Amino acid sequence: MAEDIAIVATALTPCYRNYADSEPSMIMSLVNQILEETGVDRYKIDFTIAGSSDYLSGAPFSFIASVDGYGASPPVYESHVEMDGAWALFEAFVRLQCGDIDLALVVGSGKSSPGSPREIFPIQTDPYVQAPLGLDPVSVAGLQANALIEAGKATERDFAEVVSRSRRDALSNPNAQVAKDVSVEDLLKAPYYATPLRKHDLPPITDGASAMLIARGDRAKELCDNPVWIRGMDHRIESHHLGLRDLTDSPSTRIAAKNLGLEVSSLDVAELCVRYSPEEIVLRQALELGTNTKVNPSGGPLAGHPVMATGLTRVVEVARRIRLGEASRGLAHATSGPALQQNLLCILEGDA
Amino acid sequence: MSEFPISFTLEYPYERTLGPVIGPFFTALRDGRVLGINCGNRVICPPVEYDPDTGATLEPDFVEVGPAGTVENWTWIAEPTSKHPFQEPFAFAQIKLDGADTAITHAVKAAGPDAISTGMRVKIQFCDERVGAITDVYFVPEADAQEQTITPGEKEVRKTIHKISLVYKEKLYPSRARYVQGLLDGKFIGQRSPKTGKVSIPGKGYDSIGRVTLSEADDVELSATGTAVSYTVITPIQYQGQTKTEPYISAMIFLDGSDQPLIAQEVHGIPADEFRAGIRLRAKFKAAGERNIDDICNSWMFCSTGDVIERWEPTGEPDVPFEDFPEFI
Amino acid sequence: MAERCAVVGLGQTKYDRCLRVTMDGLVREAALKALDDAGLTFADIDAIVLGKAPDALEGVMMPELSLCDALNAVGKPIHRVHTAGSVGASTAISAVTLIESGMYNTVLTVAYEKQSDGDFMWALSGGKSGGQGAGGSFAPWIRNYIARSGAPEHIGWKVAVKDRLNALKNPLAHLHMEDINLESVKESPMLWEPLTFYEACPSSDGAAAMVMTNKAGVKRSSSKAPPAWVIAHAKRTELAVYPGRDPVKPLAGVDCAKELYKKAGITDPRKQIDCAELYVPFSWFEPMWLETHLICEEGDGWKMVDEGATEIGGDFPVCMSGGVLSSNPIGASGMVRCLEAANQVRGTAGDYQVDGAKVAMGQAYGGASNYFAMWIVSSDPDPTFN
Structure with missing residues (x-):
């Protein structure tokens, strides 16, 4: 029997181009906000889990310092994934399903500003036949974009429309880093960067963090008036050999959606981890999203991409819209790896 | 208050042992040949140690593929990073080598974005200095390809060096x-x-x-x-x-x-x-x-x-x- | 718990200084052995949990992305844990919760390190000069332990000898030091006073894997050996640095053990647990953890060592497989502790089997002794303790 688990509080930093202080200090500000909002004693939280990456800021074991931010004196039950915070949420969701504990704190954080993401991320690819070529996510996104166009599944105008809409929607998101009203025609005048992609099809370099408190069953109702229920989470991966993938599709997303019994017609909102504009086309088609679902009203990662928190931030954005009553049911998506290699889905619903 | 800018290079030459599939693949690259591996009815290149569908271990049953192939997909890189094989604009392409059923993703040196297209024929070129690494080779449009005489090396390639050097500021x-x-x-x-x-x-x-x-x-x-x-x-x-x-x-x-x-x-x-x-x-x-x-x-x-x-x-x-x-x- | 979790398959590579395989080959060897032991194939696996220490050790960022094909994870969930040196045990525990949640039936968990690709000292120092190594950080705390407990100096040597003699019974162990004795440990080069070279762990390549399943899965599995039931697991983390911290007997290590025993129903660990695989990368950590984990009174850990209680044949054998002192594939080392505990209660530990072992403990720690992860496994799904 599945346990009912809900998000009871969320916190986000702004998307910073360059945050001057440490990652733990960002985390501490978020966790303190959540504790204050819910009145929960930090040391009454049963389980804490964070997602971050050593390589982003170039310091092996950097996640150990992050513990400062969420606190562990006296000691706490805690874990860490070297993955986006959305996977930390996944593990927390699994852990609460076990039924013996009630409350979990989830954090995702990253500072991309010290390094050069295009030079770092190739080392995510095959270390023998791919990484030494410096094959970076921008280039793979270019391959994905070209494959979409040549398969007749998208046009350059479609990409520009994703960017134009995202940047415009970001104008109403106080945490956005890149927000402006720019027309599709103006965007299409820009030169190519990784043909057929232009620089504006890429996300900005961002420092930032997000966090949430989730609770099981009645505990959720005690802690807030309008808990946002997690109706299901699933994640799946695809081959790391690009030659074994169809870059115009996202079969891993399809499997996750099917496994969750996702009914897209009921979704009012979807926050998708669209790091490169073509990814929105691939995800919309894989999920078969209809016009009734508003996609990335926050502007999405194209408006701010705090790597390792970007996926968790999607969950926060959907949860906030549900709490505000702007939506009753929504989907959050997170991704990892080049060209949407690994995908996570999280279905959220209000009490209604 | 004074500011203290800091810069740091995280750099290490990783030495990767190669095993029964990538070892022969890199040995062949050094010696001027490209190998794919037989997997059921198909030939996979670059070769893998396992059947991608079942996870079963593959016998090291290689077939020579290429040296020419067909571009299946490409993107033109206007501003290469310092980690790319070329420092002037080039293309990354997915290339199905003749005799292979899957595409290899590699770099193509071409005159410009107009000089590359899907369906185009390209050919592998071997660098003068080869050490047994994926960077021993690159591709060019078939028309630009040079005839090369490759002198095979002596020992089997068992290790490859992957130098990672990342600057943080x-x-x-x-x-x-x-x-x-x-x-x-x-x-x-x-x-x-x-x-x-x-x-x-x-x-x-x-x-x-x-x-x-x-x-x-x-x-x-x-x-x-x-x-x-x-x-x-x-x-x-x-x-x-x-x-x-x-x-x-x-x-x-x-x-x-x-x-x-x-x-x-x-x-x-x-x-x-x-x-x-x-x-x-x-x-x-x-x-x-x-x-x-x-x-x-x-x-x-x-x-x-x-x-x-x-x-x-x-x-x-x-x-x-x-x-x-x-x-x- | 929605479901009970049992370990039905164990797999390990040989541990060595430089295994001539790719990382794919390394994790596959352990995974295929574990599947074979469980009588299952990749097709039976619903999810994969991968663990290893810092990505910089091999220079592969988020290696689940490039190892998913090798582990036949395509189309499945693959999850990556990283909690410093404790990661192997943390990974095993994350995998257990996938089963206990009722969300997955059969899970493969794998942890590995291919240290020979890179250099641990380099990675630990962030690529800078002046790195002292883990021993340099731990030695002052060991010195404090000695001062507090009044332990004689030969205790460290004795642990080093015991674990290396145990390793002679384990063909997979990295170090096989036939001639080791107290004198040779004492005379080996002094690295981090009071730790000598032979009191420190080696740097190993290797991988470990386990197949876990629920009660229904145990019935379906055709494993030749009986399952090891996960009776309890616990994790605790404390801040690495804070005023008032006791790094010799970290509170996280004490709390973690208390929680573990409480969940297992254990009231007298020394009596009720038959043997333990503790994470002992430097000899002195054996007595330190015996005390921190409440297996004996404070100040008595070294006496257990001195009396031979922790030898195979003693009343509380520790590191029967040879332990981290004999093989240290960092990211896998914690999983090996959990795996070897399961190996004992399944009765499959061969020459280093503890007679009649029914309840065993696996433990790992990491960071600045601020991460702890432990489990108790038993041949009986519901053991009673008296």
């Missing part, structure tokens, strides 16, 4: 910048938490116990005297980047008034057999112009006192007895 965090400015001024600057009253050095800009942010107003100057509470004598292990060669005393020292020790303080000039836990020490700073803080970064693990201390010298006070050691001991 940031500024010292504000609290650490003030600590560093203190060291340059010949002072130890810590931070006192208004919530717990505890003093940390260096301060972190927050108190992780009291869960409060600390600012410049919480900075405190600490005494240059303290007690060594523990130590070890280190015989340096050699690794890339290590410059120390001689054994040295590394001590944990609680400065008077601090609740957290300075760790890994090198002590020279006191013989190891005369050193002991409990000894009272005073830091003698170097002359103002000779203090160097270049090795101080933002990492929580490696925050040193830079190269500002001439030496730790005994104050001559009686040793602090074990039972009077600070709380943590």
